[in-house]
Amino acid sequence: MRHPTLWMGMVAGLMFTEAARAEWTVNMSPGVTTVSHTVFNLHMTIFWICALIGLLVFGAMFWSMLMHRKSSGQKAAQFHESTAVEILWTLIPFVILIVIAVPATKALIDIYDTSDSDVDIQITGYQWKWHYKYLGQDVEFFSNLATPSAQIKNLAPKDEHYLLEVDNPVVVPAGAKVRFLITAADVIHSWWVPALAVKKDAIPGFVNEAWTRIEQPGLYRGQCAELCGKDHGFMPVVVEVKSAEDYAAWLAERKEETAKLKELTSKDWTLEELVERGDKVYHTYCTACHQSEGQGMPPLFPALKGSPIISGSLDAHFDVVFHGKPGTAMAAFGKQLSEVDIAAVITYERNAWGNKSGDMLTPKEVLERKQAAGQ
Numbered sequence: 001m002r003h004p005t006l007w008m009g010m011v012a013g014l015m016f017t018e019a020a021r022a023e024w025t026v027n028m029s030p031g032v033t034t035v036s037h038t039v040f041n042l043h044m045t046i047f048w049i050c051a052l053i054g055l056l057v058f059g060a061m062f063w064s065m066l067m068h069r070k071s072s073g074q075k076a077a078q079f080h081e082s083t084a085v086e087i088l089w090t091l092i093p094f095v096i097l098i099v100i101a102v103p104a105t106k107a108l109i110d111i112y113d114t115s116d117s118d119v120d121i122q123i124t125g126y127q128w129k130w131h132y133k134y135l136g137q138d139v140e141f142f143s144n145l146a147t148p149s150a151q152i153k154n155l156a157p158k159d160e161h162y163l164l165e166v167d168n169p170v171v172v173p174a175g176a177k178v179r180f181l182i183t184a185a186d187v188i189h190s191w192w193v194p195a196l197a198v199k200k201d202a203i204p205g206f207v208n209e210a211w212t213r214i215e216q217p218g219l220y221r222g223q224c225a226e227l228c229g230k231d232h233g234f235m236p237v238v239v240e241v242k243s244a245e246d247y248a249a250w251l252a253e254r255k256e257e258t259a260k261l262k263e264l265t266s267k268d269w270t271l272e273e274l275v276e277r278g279d280k281v282y283h284t285y286c287t288a289c290h291q292s293e294g295q296g297m298p299p300l301f302p303a304l305k306g307s308p309i310i311s312g313s314l315d316a317h318f319d320v321v322f323h324g325k326p327g328t329a330m331a332a333f334g335k336q337l338s339e340v341d342i343a344a345v346i347t348y349e350r351n352a353w354g355n356k357s358g359d360m361l362t363p364k365e366v367l368e369r370k371q372a373a374g375q
Contacts, residue, residue, distance in 0.1 A: 029194050032220065033212055036197035038107045046100055053096070111197075114211045117179035119172060125182075125189030125202035125224065127331060128231035128288070132170045135181075139254045142336065143168045144284055145234045149292070152234075164221045167284070169238035173247035174217050180210045186331065187229060193222030193237055201226060214241045231288055265339045265363040271347065274360060278348025281341045289329065294353040300329065305353040314350075314359055318369065321346055339366040 030040040068074045120135040126142075133140035146165040150156035172178045182191050184202035191210075192199040200208040214220070222237035242250060283292065289301040296303035304310050309317055321342060324332030333342065340363045350359045 031195045031197050032216060032218075033196055033214055035107075035111055035212065036195065038110065039197045042103055042107050045103065049096065049100065112209075114179045114209045116177065117211060118176035119178045120181065121170065121172075121178060122181045122183070123170075123191055123202065125184040125186075125191065125228070125235075126336065127186050127229045127329075128224075128235040130170075130191070130235070130237060131185075131336070132168075134251070134254075137251060137255070138258055139251065140258075141168050141254070143170065143238070145236060147234075149287070161221065163234060164223070164236045164238070166236055166238045169219070169240040171240045171242055171247060171250050172212075172214065173244050174241050175213065175215055175244065177211060177213045180212075182208045182210065185335075188226050189224050189228045189235070190226035191222070191237060192225040193220055193239055195220040195222075196239065199225060214239075217241045217243055217246075234288070261338055261340060265367055267363070269343070269360075269362055271351070271358070271360045274344045274347040274362075275351050277340070278344035278346070279352070281337070281345040282348050282352075285333070285337070286345070294349070294355075304349055305355065310349050310355050311357060314346075314361060317346055317350065318342075318361065318366075322369075334370070339363040339370070342366045 028040055028043055030037055122133040122135055124131040124133070129145070130143045131140065132143060143166045145163070146167045147161075147163050148156060151158050151162060180191070180198065180200070182200045182202045183206060184204045186204065188204070189202040190199060191202055196212045196214065198210045198212055200210045202208070218241055220239045220241070222239070224232060224235040224237070226232075228235070290296050290304050291301075294303060294305035294307075296305075309320060320330065322332065322334040324330050333345075337345070343361045343363045343366045346361045347359070349355065350357045
């Protein structure tokens with residue numbers, strides 16, 4: 001039999017090394033940032049303090065019940081007050097709270113210090129997607145779920161990142177301090193990436209701040225952590241960390257795409273081109289409610305196939321898409337989609353699923369309508 005102190009040393013080593021603690025799959029993740037490590041270590045420190053308190057308290061209880069039981073002839077001590085005991089049970093909890101409060105306060109000060117950021121990103125939650133805007137860079141885009149519908153409908157095997165894939169991840173540079181300004185456009189959401197130790201509510205009319213600094217390039221995944229509607233579980237977050245050089249190249253590419261999109265607004269589009277683009281826009285933004293063939297899910301989500309809105313006035317159709325429909329789940333897409341995509345999806349809906357109206361709305365006309373409305 002090995003010496004007892006050897007066993008005690010082995011157990012202590014397993015308990016207090018971060019690598020060993022991280023192996024506990026029921027535990028928190030240590031994460032990949034300085035803040036996430038601070039949070040993890042604070043969590044473990046408080047956990048072991050609580051475990052030690054529990055061990056001492058229950059140990060004293062069981063020892064007292066065993067050694068001072070009536071059957072062994074023990075008699076209860078006859079006293080009412082003890083100044084020493086009063087001091088001890090006041091002083092010991094006070095010391096414990098100080099031991100916990102000092103590192104906790106330091107951690108909170110660090111977590112809430114968003115000053116001197118290198119990159120500022122505004123994050124806006126929508127039902128059910130995220131919008132990212134790089135402040136001062138003229139770059140913004142939506143990030144939507146990219147998991148194939150066949151996997152969601154159990155028609156294909158689910159891959160490793162089921163429901164955690166997006167078409168446009170938010171990209172940040174490695175080693176830079178990135179500040180997030182988090183809000184929402186409709187209901188309360190929550191932007192959460194466990195590996196970064198960032199979790200902030202996105203509340204309409206309010207802006208919450210958070211920050212991160214990630215040293216190693218890679219992909220880090222999260223989700224909306226607030227029950228925000230029927231597709232709450234289809235609202236993932238993906239953060240892609242690139243080297244400084246790759247991030248600069250990506251940013252330049254995004255700026256070029258933005259410039260090209262503005263050029264597309266003035267382009268002379270054909271009906272076929274708008275229908276083709278509208279097909280992609282519809283299946284990205286509209287199928288969750290109105291289904292892939294426009295059949296909808298009545299009565300909550302009406303069918304578009306053969307709908308009087310689709311076959312009726314083009315102005316009324318535009319108004320519903322652009323401004324939404326109060327009192328229903330129909331969101332306003334005027335600020336979510338570009339002039340090109342609004343024109344494309346309206347044209348597609350009026351010429352798909354047997355809706356052969358031949359109507360066409362051009363991006364120029366959408367821009368004119370927006371300017372006339374002062375938007």
